[in-house]
Amino acid sequence: MSRSWERKVRKNMSVVNKQRKKQGSGQIVFNAEKSEKIVGRNFIAPILLILFIGMYVVLMQSSTEFKMDTMFWVTVGCYVLLAALFYFRRPYITIGKDYVQTRRMTGDKRVPASAIKAISVQKGYVIIEQQKGANWVFSKLTNRFPTEEIGEKLKQFAQTNGISFQQK
Template structure:
């Protein structure tokens, strides 16, 4: 099929789904790809930021030269906003047909099956090692991921694409 035809189909499907949503009907998905998404919750970094802000407030407010100006409260507000951003941007791992995708510090990253060197699973931890760069670690204790379910899905993914899978 030509790309213009695919764009027309996608555009018309979007209009149709919008109309169906207005009328309370379910959406139609054309050639939907089956993917598994595992979400966690980041609470360690926001907690550390809030502790840092409280320490900042205590240290500066006990100083004899302390003046409560707008810049001080703007700094406090920015740190709280940063903590909220890290808390509400949930980390995830999506296992698609021939890729894995996750939110890294600098945005969403996708690894194709050919870009994965190996997958390691330990109790409470899942690590995906790419060909280049640092490994992707998903932890039950730090980010509240369901690592047992992730390990099962990644095991079938690794078997499909002949990726070395280590379980310790």
């Protein structure tokens, strides 16, 4: 089979499985990739942006020589849209059979199990230590992640892939 045909089959399997998941049915394709996606909610960055733009508006209103023209209100609107983007673009962690994936500021990042040094779980925090690069920290405080659920899934993941797991 050609690779383009395999990509089409994989894409169609994904679409069908998503539709069946929304309907509450199980996946019909047995070789589909099984993964757990756990989402949080980002609220600190939007609040900081709204406070920043509020401070900007108050300081500019108190200035006598500054004129609030169209460009000023476009800037304010863009900051409000950026805050909405941060709020509605929910952070997530996907735990697959042999990988962990999440969204970082630069886009979606996937780390295979072989590149994970250790997984540490403590109250309110889950830390994935990588062989190379910065640690991934999932926090209940900043991103409203259900850290208990993530800890249980990652414990199974660590046992399956032979990764060091610490629970504090």
